[in-house]
Amino acid sequence: MLLCDIGNTTYHFSDDQKSYKKDAKLFDPSSITDEVFYICVNKSVKERLKSLKNWVDLSLYVDMKNYYETMGIDRITACEAVEDGVIVDAGSAVTVDVVKGGRFEGGFIYPGARAMGECYKNISDALGYSFNFELDLDKMPKNSRDAISYGYLKLLYNEVISYGMDIYLTGGDAAEFAKILPAAHIDETLLFKGMKNIMKKANIC
Amino acid sequence: MLLCDIGNTTYHFSDDQKSYKKDAKLFDPSSITDEVFYICVNKSVKERLKSLKNWVDLSLYVDMKNYYETMGIDRITACEAVEDGVIVDAGSAVTVDVVKGGRFEGGFIYPGARAMGECYKNISDALGYSFNFELDLDKMPKNSRDAISYGYLKLLYNEVISYGMDIYLTGGDAAEFAKILPAAHIDETLLFKGMKNIMKKANIC
Numbered sequence: 528m529l530l531c532d533i534g535n536t537t538y539h540f541s542d543d544q545k546s547y548k549k550d551a552k553l554f555d556p557s558s559i560t561d562e563v564f565y566i567c568v569n570k571s572v573k574e575r576l577k578s579l580k581n582w583v584d585l586s587l588y589v590d591m592k593n594y595y596e597t598m599g600i601d602r603i604t605a606c607e608a609v610e611d612g613v614i615v616d617a618g619s620a621v622t623v624d625v626v627k628g629g630r631f632e633g634g635f636i637y638p639g640a641r642a643m644g645e646c647y648k649n650i651s652d653a654l655g656y657s658f659n660f661e662l663d664l665d666k667m668p669k670n671s672r673d674a675i676s677y678g679y680l681k682l683l684y685n686e687v688i689s690y691g692m693d694i695y696l697t698g699g700d701a702a703e704f705a706k707i708l709p710a711a712h713i714d715e716t717l718l719f720k721g722m723k724n725i726m727k728k729a730n731i732c
Numbered sequence: 733m734l735l736c737d738i739g740n741t742t743y744h745f746s747d748d749q750k751s752y753k754k755d756a757k758l759f760d761p762s763s764i765t766d767e768v769f770y771i772c773v774n775k776s777v778k779e780r781l782k783s784l785k786n787w788v789d790l791s792l793y794v795d796m797k798n799y800y801e802t803m804g805i806d807r808i809t810a811c812e813a814v815e816d817g818v819i820v821d822a823g824s825a826v827t828v829d830v831v832k833g834g835r836f837e838g839g840f841i842y843p844g845a846r847a848m849g850e851c852y853k854n855i856s857d858a859l860g861y862s863f864n865f866e867l868d869l870d871k872m873p874k875n876s877r878d879a880i881s882y883g884y885l886k887l888l889y890n891e892v893i894s895y896g897m898d899i900y901l902t903g904g905d906a907a908e909f910a911k912i913l914p915a916a917h918i919d920e921t922l923l924f925k926g927m928k929n930i931m932k933k934a935n936i937c
Contacts, residue, residue, distance in 0.1 A: 597858065597876045620855050623883075625872055633872025635882040636859065638851045646843045646851035650825050653802065654841065667830055667838020671802045677840040678828075682887035689890070 528732065529559070531582075532601070532718045533567035535619065541719045556582060564722060564731075566600045585722055588729035593631045601718065605697065606631045607728075608714075608721035612693040615711065617700035621683065625690055637683055640700055647675050660706040680707050733937065734764070737806070737923045738772035740824065746924045761787060769927060769936075771805045790927055793934035798836045806923060810902065811836045812933075813919075813926035817898040820916065822905035826888065830895055842888055845905055852880050865911040885912050 532539040538549040538556070540563075551569055556579055564583045567573045576582045586600045594603050602622050605614045609626045614634075616622045619642060624634030638646060640658055648655040659676040664684055668674040684707050687694060694711035696704055701713050714720075726732040737744040743754040743761075745768075756774055761784055769788045772778045781787045791805045799808050807827050810819045814831045819839075821827045824847060829839030843851060845863055853860040864881040869889055873879040889912050892899060899916035901909055906918050919925075931937040 595874045595876075620852075620859070633874050634879060635873055635886070636852070636876075636879045637883040637887070638848075638855060642851050642855045643843075645854070646847050647825075647841070649850070650843060650847045654825070668840055669800045669838050671800075671841075674839060674841045678842040681840070682842070682891050685890045685894070686887050 529561050529563045530719050530722050531563050531565040532604075532722070533565055533569050533572050534601070535569050538572075539718075541716065546716065546719070564726060566604050566718070566722060568599055568601050583731075585725050588725055588731060590728065602634065603631075604718050604721035604725065605695075606721070607724045608717045609695055612695050613687055613690050614695045614697070614717070615687060615704060615708065616717075617696065617698040617704045621698075621700075621704070623683075623687060625692070627692075635686075640679075640703065643679050660703050662707070664707065684708065734766050734768045735924050735927050736768050736770040737809075737927070738770055738774050738777050739806070740774050743777075744923075746921065751921065751924070769931060771809050771923070771927060773804055773806050788936075790930050793930055793936060795933065807839065808836075809923050809926035809930065810900075811926070812929045813922045814900055817900050818892055818895050819900045819902070819922070820892060820909065820913065821922075822901065822903040822909045826903075826905075826909075828888075828892060830897070832897075840891075845884075845908065848884050865908050867912070869912065889913065 528543060530541045536551050538551060538554050540547050551572060556576055560581060562581050562583060564585050566585050589603055602624055605616055606624050606626050610629050611627055614624045619639045621637040621639055622634060625632040654675055656672040656675055658679055659672055662673055662676045662680060664681045668677045687708060694708055695717055696708060696711040696713045697715060697717040705711055705713055733748060735746045741756050743756060743759050745752050756777060761781055765786060767786050767788060769790050771790050794808055807829055810821055811829050811831050815834050816832055819829045824844045826842040826844055827839060830837040859880055861877040861880055863884055864877055867878055867881045867885060869886045873882045892913060899913055900922055901913060901916040901918050902920060902922040910916055910918055
């Protein structure tokens with residue numbers, strides 16, 4: 528069974544043996560003739576896939592009653608992977624979603640590291656530092672780099688920890704964020720698990 | 733006595749009766765012949781003021797041993813106004829600084845509302861909402877506008893409240909942030925108080 532999670536920059540495939548990525552701009556989806564079950568947050572790719580009958584859009588099979596209409600399918604799919612916990616998906620945005628007893632309880636959206644770095648730099652060139660993920664979160668900062676790193680990371684840490692739940696960390700920046708959330712389970716296959724669960728519930732596998 | 737707090741967009745004056753603002757681009761500082769005690773974060777204005785002998789730069793009179801070298805003079809001056817408390821200065825950035833027993837304990841820098849709004853919009857047009865300052869901070873969001881508002885505001889709230897100290901709120905966006913920090917003391921004259929304290933300590937008034 529071939530699964531694919533399509534973001535703004537990559538097609539992330541998973542078959543039963545391995546996972547691999549293809550560039551969203553270069554890859555031709557019609558080059559695959561097998562059936563592919565996918566989720567997609569990339570508008571132009573989504574439009575293109577509509578004409579390919581072997582590409583099955585899993586967003587059409589989600590029971591939406593627990594979610595809200597404008598919620599990204601990537602967040603929804605991650606929630607479908609977890610029974611109880613907080614999911615931190617660290618990519619261009621950092622989405623944080625809480626699931627209790629298999630039910631989405633709500634979540635929030637925080638800027639990703641790259642966007643937030645740009646944000647500080649746009650306020651003032653004097654704030655154009657890279658974030659210090661090795662920051663001591665128990666200590667109030669006394670230098671500029673730590674002052675922005677604390678503003679970005681400690682505030683996220685506080686909130687994520689406050690739920691007292693298992694933390695599932697995924698997304699392209701998971702390894703960086705694991706430094707401030709060492710107790711988190713890093714799971715790069717979370718979305719694929721969620722996709723399989725959506726298929727099971729919908730009886731399409 | 734004439735005091736002036738100069739930011740990137742305005743000269744903010746205070747004499748003993750009133751305070752008033754002038755546009756940083758249009759105002760001519762040589763039009764004032766009285767002695768003016770000022771702080772300035774605006775690089776080009778600071779350069780210009782060097783040649784005007786009646787403009788006295790208070791940053792030269794600060795005892796820097798409690799602060800760090802690259803810390804903005806506006807943050808330092810706010811800290812000089814407070815004996816015990818957390819200062820939230822909500823402008824183009826939101827700076828949060830902790831003072832205990834008249835001593836700066838550290839602080840952090842968070843993006844201001846305008847910069848953070850742009851940041852979310854740059855991640856995705858789907859996140860181009862204005863922040864909801866009336867958000868219920870006790871409830872996990874289930875819509876996009878609240879999801880970004882919670883990400884921005886609740887995380888700041890958690891941290892500021894965590895110190896268990898009096899909160900002093902100042903800066904151009906103080907009224908908006910007072911909605912999420914209702915216990916805060918709003919004080920638009922905080923920097924002028926700090927300036928007076930710097931002058932007292934340095935025996936120049």
